Amino acid sequence: MGRSPNAFHNSNVRAQARAEVTTPTLVRDARTREGQGVGARARRPDGALKVTGEFAYSSDLWMEGMVWATTVRSPHAAARIRSIDVSKAAALDGVHAVLTHEDVPGAKTYGMKVADQLVLAIxxxxxxxxxxxxVAADNPETARRAAELVAVDYEVMEPVTDAELALAPGTRAVHDDSNLVRHVKIRHGDMERARIDAEVVVTGEYEVGMQDQAFLGPESGLALPSPDGGVELYVSTQWLHKDLExxxxxxxxxxxxxRLTMAGIGGAFGGKEDLSVHVHACMLALRLGKPVKMVYNRYESFFGHVHRHPAKMRYEHGATRDGKLVYVKARLMLDGGAYASTSPVVIANAAYFVAGAYEVPHAQIDGFAVYSNNPPCGAMRGFGAVQSAYGCESNMDKLARELDMDPLELRLRNAMTTGTILPTGQEVDGPAPVRELLNALRNRPMPKPEEGSRDLRLLPGGVGNTTHGEGIRRGVGYAVGVKATGYSGGVDDISTARVTLSVAADEPVVSIHTAASECGQGITTVQSQIATTELGVTQxxxxxxxxxxxDAGSASASRMTWMSSGAVQGACRQLAQEILRRTADSLGRNATGLALRDDAVIDAASGAPVAAIAELVGTETLERVFVYRHRKTEAIDPERGQGNAHIAFSFCAHRAxxxxxxxxxxxxxxELAVAQDVGRAMNPMAVEGQIEGGSAQGLGLALMEEILVDDLGRVRNPSFTDYLIPTILDVPPMPIELFEFPHPDSPYGLNGVGEPPTLSSTPAIMxxxxxxxGLDLPRVPVHPNEIALHKVL
Structure with a gap:
């Protein structure tokens, strides 16, 4: 059945894989694939339920006798708490409990990387x-009324809201000591020599606003006290075991x-990696001995999860006159807000990919993440690489203008390849088809300009604005993004699967049990496809x-399909070996030449069935548990930032x-055309959906999405009325070309898909x-006045 999926390639196999990356499969029309196995356009089992509104999300959970809970939240960004009076709230008819920090039964703090976040403010x-x-009450309305009666006496302080000033001497520390969360230093090559060799130098300062994940299903959960004194929590989350920890x-x-059980998730994009309702609902359930339901409304959701880090970046590129990059120097400042969350990792990821998808022999990179009194920031699709990709790709276009060179040609001349050495000193030892992706976009026909009478819906601003086609200019932009797939920096990455094979109604049935979070990316469907492929069972x-x-790890870092596929594949292959062994024993022959298909063991050469799987299993239940691990990575060293930090890299390019x-x-x-290497399209329909969704989020960051925070640290637009996200009228046609360069280390050769489109879509549009x-437009999202108030020549 081939090598163990968690065995590593030896050097000869890896060398062979390198040679093969120049001949990919281009899936120009993936719709021709049929069936339900790996590579098929398999329908999602939850698809019809979600379309018809019958799918049970976590906010739909209900249990007899449950009470409803809500949160009292601070109206201030920075304040001391003099006192908390809950007497009026507790006396309200229908209220079951009002809890403060004094009622937290155990540790007062938690956190993804640093346990600095308070369960309830002290x-x-x-x-x-x-x-x-x-507050817990009979119904949500009573709970909210009681929450308004909780009297908190605050002594308001001046908040720290400027990330740059957060590190200035004399600035108040948001926590006990420094406001520095992490400083990542990367030093590669010889910068003194690089400055001599560089004939052209361009610098640029770029800024990224605070973006929200804008998932449609707000945070919610249902906690049930257990007879043994424990608790069960049904919750929408991205990482069950980290939540438990x-x-x-x-x-x-x-x-x-x-015990945690995954409830229906209405989107996540990183915003459900941190705890939200978890501790609060469980505290109340244990206190009351009753089921407790907690659901954030949209307003509370804006305060109940982390956001994308706003960033200020300074880039400097040095190149020769013929356009070969010599060095990159960059300084990144990411505002992590009040608590660390995943900021230490986000700033590392941003620094790793400052040089983008290009060969740059010399680099000097400094990345800072800081505390402030702004809303906490953490994981969001792209995880730091979005910010650095925007800075890099914007400055690459600036360099092309300085060189009087076609921006696409500049990118092709410096494109990363297999064997490229990254600024961290790591060699790219898997596929790196940057040129292939860019050439695919170059060869794609341009959309034709509208002529004659024009449909207002196809004009800038749409039917709600006043333009009728006057003063319209057309522009074309390119960008390419690179990001690591999976955990980096020495973090162990595993996924576990239990697969059982039994017989029901004379048919073999496979059951798959993992802790993988289905956030909409389709991991449930992929697991089913793998079982059909490996075991030949249709149920x-x-x-x-x-x-x-x-543990299955987090639904983040574009890793879930890779890691959980490896676990499910491994368990299935162990079961397949057992079925083939039984078949061989019953036939008195070697198992070589036998395969599994359509609920039967077949002769691989002729395709003729030789035994029914159901008969071979009989009344037994066969079970295998498999733990999948990827190859080890290293933490970069703190002084020069060198180390083999990553397992694999994924690439996407856009033409806007x-x-x-x-x-x-x-x-x-x-138009927003896409070319992306996916390694292996496990389910092309789901892959296309991921690319379209990631590109739309990148469009939102370019043109409209931003959480506005004033100088007092207050969010000014916590609603979908004022926080704008793209609608179907904003999303353009997205022709997609999928390339399949199989990755030598992954199950089936697959690679990460969901995050790369968010990297290159924003800078391509800009x-x-x-x-x-002809404007610089250094900041995203760009506002109409930033274009209209300038003289456009």
Whole structure:
């Protein structure tokens, strides 16, 4: 059945794989694939339920006798708490409990990387919306009325809201000591020599606003007290076992008395990696001995999860006159807000990929993440690489203008390849088809300009604005992004799967149990496809994810399909070996030449069935558990930032075509073409959906999405009325070309898909805007006045 999926390639196999990356499979029309196995356009089992509104999300959970909970949150970004009076709230009819920090049974803090976040505020609050107290009542309305009666006496302090000033001498520390979360230093090559060799130098300062994940399903969960004194929590989350690791100490319970089960998730994009309702709902359930349901409304959700780090970046590129990059120097400043969350890793990821998808022999990179009294920031799709990709790709276009060179030609001349040495000193030893992706975009026909009478819906601003086609300029922009797949920097990455094979109604049935989080990316479908491919069984059941099975890791870093596929594939192959062994024994022959297909063991040469799987299993239940691990990575050293930090890299390129009304500053993205290497399209339909979704989020960051925070640390637009996200009218045609360069280390050769489109879509759109207007436009999202108030020549 081939090598163990968690065995590593030897050097000869890897060398062979390098030679093969120049001959990929180009999936120009993936719709021709049929069936339900790996590579098929398999339908999602939850698809029809979600379309018809019948899918059970975590906010739909209900149990007889449950009470409803809500949170009392701080209106201030920085304040000392003098006192908390809950007497009026507790006296309200229908209220069951009002809890403060004094009622936390165990550890008072938790956190993804640093346990610095308070379950409930103790002596001060550090951001607007920080939880201060909890209320449980008969219904949501009573709970909210009681929350308004909780009297908190605050002594308001001046907040720290400027990330640069956060590190200035004399600035108040948001926590006990420095406001520095992490400084990442990368020093590669010889910068003194590089400055001599560089004939052309360009610098640019770029800024990225705070973006929200804008998932449609807000945070929610249902906690049930257990007869053994423990608790069960049904919750929408991205990482069950990390939640358990943080949750159990806060409840003063051993982990085996806290069980988490994945509830229906209405989107995540990184915003459900941190705890939200978890501790609060469980605290109340344990206190009351009743089921407790907690659901954030949209307003509270804006304060109840982390956001994308706003960033300020300074880039400097040095190159020769013929356009060969010599060095890159960059300084990144990411505002992590009040608590660390995943900021230490986000800034590392941003620094890793400062040089983009290019060969740059010399680099000097400094990345800073800081504390402030702004909303906490953490994981969001792209995880730091979005910010650095925007800075890199914007400055690459600036360099092309200085060289009077085609921006696409500049990218092709410096494109990363297999064997490229990264600024961290690591060699790219897997596929790196940057040139192939860029050439695919170059060869794609351009959309034709509209002529004659024009449909207002196809003009910048749409039917709600005043342009009728006057003053419209067209621009074209390119960008390419690179990001690591999977955990980096020495973090062990595993995934566990239990696969069972039994017989029901004379048919073999496969059951798959993992803790993998289905956030909409389609991992449930992929697991089913793998079982069909490996075991040849058509009836497959994917069980709900929970903590009764081993860790699957987080639905982040574009890793879930890679890692969980490896676990499911490994368990299935062990079961397949057992079935083939039984067949061989019954036939008195060697298992070589036998295969599994259509619920039977077949002769691989003729395709003729030789035994029914159901008969071979009989009344038994066969079970295998497999733990999949990827190859080890290293933490970069703190002084020079050198180390083999990553397991693999994924690539995506965009070409954006935009129309701009330069008088009104209105923009319409005419087309957003994509070329992406996916390694192996496990389910092309799901892959296309991921690329379209990631590109749309990148469009939102370019043109409209930003959480606005004032100088007092207050969020000014915590609603979908004022926080704008793209609608179907904003999303342009997205022709997609999928390339399949099989990765030598992954199951089936697959690679990460979901995050790379968010890297290159934003700068491609902005480069197109610069092409149309001639303006620098250093900040995203760009606003109409930033175009209209300038003289566009």
């Amino acid at each position: 002596d001060q609050v550090r951001y607007q919306g920080e939880p201060v107290a909890l 943080q949750l159990a100490p806060c409840l003063a319970l051993p982990p085996d008395k806290v 497959v059941v994917v069980l709900p994810a929970d903590t009764r099975i081993g 075509v935009v129309d701009v009304d330069v008088e009104l500053g209105l923009v319409r993205v005419v 480069n197109a805007l610069r092409d149309a207007t």
